[in-house]
Amino acid sequence: MKIRILTIILLLTSLFKLWSQLPKGFSYIKDIAPSIQKELRYCHHNNFVGIPIEGYEFDVLITSTATAKALKKVQKELIQKGYSLKIFDAYRPQRAVDHFVRWARSINDTLMKSKFYPEIKKTSLFKLGYIASKSGHSRGSSVDLTIIEIKTEKELDMGSTYDFFGTSSHISHQKLTKKQKKNRALLQKVMAKYNFRPYKNEWWHFTLRNEPFPKTYFNFPIK
Template identity: 65%
Template sequence: MKKFLLIIILSFNFTLSAQKLPKGFVYLADVDASIQKELRYLSNNNFIGKPIDGYINNCVIVSKETAEALKKVQTILNKKGLSLKIFDAYRPQQAVDHFVRWAKVLNDTLMKQQYYPKVPKSQLFNLGYIASKSGHTRGSTTDLTIVDKKTGEELDMGSPFDFFGIESHPFYTNITKKQKENRMLLRKVMLANGFKPYDHEWWHFTLKNEPFPKTYFNFPIQ
């Protein structure tokens, strides 16, 4: 009897922690569990320096079409001993609103030296680093890199994820030949599988035929 009750309790807790996603969205791990993840906005390791609103659990959520396309990319990289690593994917509007509130508090510069050492915080809006709307909120944009499966190390891209500066532009020239090759490897495999790049961030890609091109969602990541 006690064992039976324990099963009921565990099942009840699982139900509480699970989330029914909107139609058209999936957990990436249900499509390809081999794709690695490090949700920066769930941690303190991001340009604000604290967890971001709407990030509750360590799971990657994307549109179904995006998940299938990422699976194709992962299959190609796996043959080279490599893997995708996701930093961010679907992002709720409440997280974007958190970014906007933070950007308006000019004396909150905890992570400046790491993420925007050369950019005045007052210019983050004008330069396009912070905006009131994000493609991530539509569910088909991903921020990602490539990892060497043998070493577990990220390939050297010449600048870190979310670094605000020209150094993060995909075709920035003042980096090594190998760093350029790594950026182009990521870019080439993403473009070949239906994604379009962003001009200012080597890590940022959006599915060309995204299913929700005008809808901005706000359900939490859990």
């Protein structure tokens, strides 16, 4: 009986490892930089669609291993200043991008408009570049993030919220307080220092330079 139970345990362990195995070159951020905080928005309801997004099956962060190692360096520097990274999104399956596209074409679905795109018509989301059929996140080396104070766990004021569709989210937006400009500058500077390039329309979005999979859009689920 003991031998049979042990055999079953070993089989279940092997199956779990197979189920949770990531493609070569990818890692869970928690395994490389466990102190980084997260709020995986697309795994829950607090996002511009208003429901969990396809492909986000579990609340974990995945990136290319090279990206995770670079984020570890960013985190180490921020911790010395009393701060921490907080990630909203990392690797994003292509099926999630497809979900966004279907949502954007459903013109009458405006559940989250007042919070995420109050001044923009949903019909303009493709034209303005907020929704696209491909995303750098699916290549595994793009991340959406901000900075929080470790003591209070509060996000630094960046002048707009994450995933807000509007000009206030642009890096060059000037109608900010001195504190907001300082906070954005801190984020941009520390990310650039460790080889991340920004995206001009989203202060929170960064992609690792010389990313390992520049032309591959992955579709494995987050689990």
